[in-house]
Amino acid sequence: MNIEVAVSKSATTKDKGDLLEELAMHLLRAQNYEVEREVRKTGVELDLLCKHKANNNKKLYVECKAYKDDNNINAGIIVKLLGAMQLEECEEAWIICTCELGKDAKGVVDKLTSKGRTDITIYTPSKFITVLVDANVIKSEDIANHSISKILNRNLYQDSTLLVTPVGIYWTYRKKKEKTDTRVFVVDAKTGDIVVDSDILSKLSTFDSTMCGFEFCALIPASISTTNGKGVVEYKFRLDDEYVQSIKDTGVMYTHPHKRVLDKDDLFIFPDLQLVNEDDKISSAELMSFDEKYRKNIIFGDELSGKTTLAQKLQRIYVESGNIPVYINACDINFSNLEKFHKILRRQIKLQYANVTDEIVGTIDKSKIIIFIDDFHNTTLNKDAASQLFLAIDKEYESIIWLMNTKQELELLANDKLVSELAEYNLYRIKELGFKLRDEMIKTWISIGRVDTIYESDKHNQVMEIAEIINSTIGYNYVPTYPIYVLTLLQSFEASTVKSLQGSAYAEFYNYLITHALGTAGVKAAELNLYYSLLSELSHYFFVGSEKEISESNTRKFYEEFCNRKMLDRKFDKTKKILIQSKILKSENDSYRFNHSYIYYFFVGKYLSDNAQKNVDIQQKITDLTKRLYLRECANIVIFLVHFSKDQFVLDNILLEAKKIFTEISLATFAEDEFANINRLVEAELRIILEDKRPEETRAKQLEIKDSLNENLPKEPTNETDYNSDIKELDVYRL
Template structure:
């Protein structure tokens, strides 16, 4: 699908020992490969990372440049003598019967070799074969499985040549792919505003499904999610809309294997029981020996094909490292664990016990994700009630933060240290791109190894710091309830949806209250700690250390407050439940926090400027400088990320008192005159 293709980001690949350094490297667009800066380039990529699609796109682009690319497949290379392989490829691609004719064609000759890791030659002859290709072609680009990057002999073979690794799609590339998807068939007629609105809506859905790499952010997965979202909108399903997307992804795996329906049902039942067996062991894998012990027990109750492991390994549902068998992707594992928990094989007592265990370990990714998948599989009110009951216990001794004037009094000095808001002329697409790049940069330095270690050791050793786990539980609870709201809004009653949203708001704001009280109580200790850090900076004026520490402290308070309001809004918001969230907001008129969360939801999920609501908040916050500042920032951020009419900009200027930069004012005056001439 060349219409939706995006060049993935790549980074320079290092030997295994230097692999961890990659997170500090700058992402490079794979389009740089068209520049042919290196005679020999080796590209590593995981399965389904888009290696072959990239190779084919490079071939098309090279042909348009009047170069002469030739495609070879590593799996077919079994001898260092390449002439016959070249002759066969020439016959297929250029209808040339001899290599001599190819050599006489004018233009840069480029060899694109796919699946280099499947080449049957040993190291010595692989080296000879690559040298032979360099003799035959001006440029050689090899594509290989990412496992080969851990092979020191391969790195030694390619010393002096360029090596890259294909990355999963980050926020920038994901946005680009979704944008291409939205333009399919309407590229010439879709307005910029409608395109941005549609991309934003789909991005929220995709991010809710992919989450923290639960689903690999690879092109084929993102496209499958987009396709499944279209299908799920037109059908009613027993599982939730997001649950349908996950099911769709797994079904695609089996369909690519072209298995019969009966065999698929048998395999699904087997992996459902296997996933729960692994879950109960407290691990993410099972030894090969234990796998066969489990299979023997399973065969006493159910039919299963004798070659089930071979099928599941070939389909990449399961993986085998020689010692252990494990699920290839987290979403497959979590999906089937949850499926088993709500199945007929689980008693009511067993379900209750499992729910309690999962809720108690909500601070871990494993437990929180299984709970999320549980609500995709079942409509049982008992499951939702158990979750809500547990969420009420998180920071239960703390009242919700309302962000009233006296509550935020201690941080109002922040307004003296941050610039006044001004409406500037912004390129919306560029601004959105910059923000996505920042998110990618943050994501690149997040170390997932801590969570992997948690999953390896299970739950028992993670509770050393109750304070941190309680914070994590609060945030996971907001995400969990948000998933229920987003994916079950069509099948739950209005009062259930309201209870869920209120619970998410409450736990998030209880944590915010706890945080604000803590930083207020420990203000001096925090400032002293910050001073100690600043003292290590030789460029800082020593006389201004106290002032800098105070500024940082205030940024810490204000920044987290605003970020948490945004987090709650993005986690719980959905266009279909705006009226329910409005009702909660109307009933919480004394809570500036809930009123601001609702504003963010309206802006982000309806893509409209709620003028009446904004005007009301302006009056409510007349004596609350912090709430007023957050209100103004939310509105200005909306202006920078979505297309807004000049009349709306003028309205914001007059109602909120945010000045407009001169160049925008000139454009606005011109627009006004045009409207007066052509009413």
């Protein structure tokens, strides 16, 4: 990897050095350093003198050298650095350069290394680029490659350079050792987007660099030529502005202290995708390249897992790379006829793209079309008709991404008619956000509206604080960790006057999730108590009946009895629709169950709390629950029970059981023989090695380990232990 500092031809060598220093300052500030620039001391001028904010005694001296690639760092520069370092009593020193070390400089470095000197770091181009990427100062070359390879054959354009200029930092690409082709293509290193601004490209071509005078080209989206009766007109495909705004709309009114209206771009992160029937996973960001490997894909996902958001994000990326991606919702498909599908496709192109006429649609190169077919599980077609349409579309188009519910997964894989065609597809399942991606989403939330003003140390501390609360709230499979749920918790946290929650107060978050879900389904505030009462009784019905799900007829019977007791005249179908739409209940095979375990635990706890004082049987159930806190179900119900009830009876039962835990263990007396037993276990002196790493790097590594461990945990509690009958009676709801 190469770095060039390019300025106007009239600029001085100092101007070039100043640009490199500015880039170095971005890196240092990201690493929590305060930077003093162009420090003049007796007999020496220092480029950058830095103090660490967390440790003011730690001083760092940085020397920046913006040399052309035909120059090298000589030994004199390193010797000068050592002298300045000693004069200023710096603990560490860096050289940041745009060239490699000369032979004599390498000899000095080798000599220092042999003496155990680790306080001097020399950042040659590739090493400097790596730390800039790690500190999020620039986007990696891999991301720039993704952008370029969507339009160009990346194998032909292998000569890449990081170009540092007064108008920005850019990745540039040209053909290696090609004298006749002087075209240069440019990607913004801050955003990873292809540069098409003609003013910027024109300026870049005039700067003093090895590419001065070359043709800096814009890579534009797909275009076609058509006629308008007066000659040939070139049409460039771009998504319609109104359509883009509609697919960026979150559909939910999120509030944020630093931005009035949020859209999906403010909140989006690429989820991981699990390969079906395999242990491997990839980041969905890999689909951005859309090379031959990713031409045909099927993505399965639960409701609210983010399938549609991912599809529409990819659509906007693909159109920038010269393709014509079209989004189609399968709800509009009620036929297996391919010609009717073509009509829908043409209509959607005209709706989704700006100023498209029938004539333009008729001239489109089919190989440029990428079809997204979303919610294929919601089509009204029967199995045979759906298979027929799948095969017809698969045969007609080269690039297709199908998005389906996870329930469709088994049906599709078991369909004998599609076996050979499925072999050509990548089959993925959208994963819930792990610890690392949750951190990324929290960082994204915290940074909204203040990317340039928030210090990395402040961001790191806020992320840790919020992540601890959210991860505790989510618990073990309480709440799905898809983006919509994490964002709802973030919104709840932002809106809450209680910024630090303790113990059962975490249940307020679950209360927020439930009221938010009912609200989005159209339940008014005045109706919430009624729905809470209904769900409390329904959860208790599950609890005492040892049920995981109940049939349609039993659910309808339960509801009618509830309405009779409450003297209500409310139709079952209307209430059922609201509970399904809000994702409180799930309907499968003419039966109903609670959609998420936290909803069930929440309402069982509420029912027990509401009825404990007037019902002896309920009191006995609470006593039995507190005796079985080693069972996850019992512990979870008691957590919510404690939130709803401050009855001393409940607390006394918990304390009584807690005191029984260590009754067979004697108190430690710290006698000599006790220490002797401990000392015999120690075979070697403990050594703690503290690595000099940024807190963010250490945390990222820890989260990767947690994600790896979490992958191996069972998604549902097992039921292998042989419990006593009274435990079995309680241990009824395993999600």
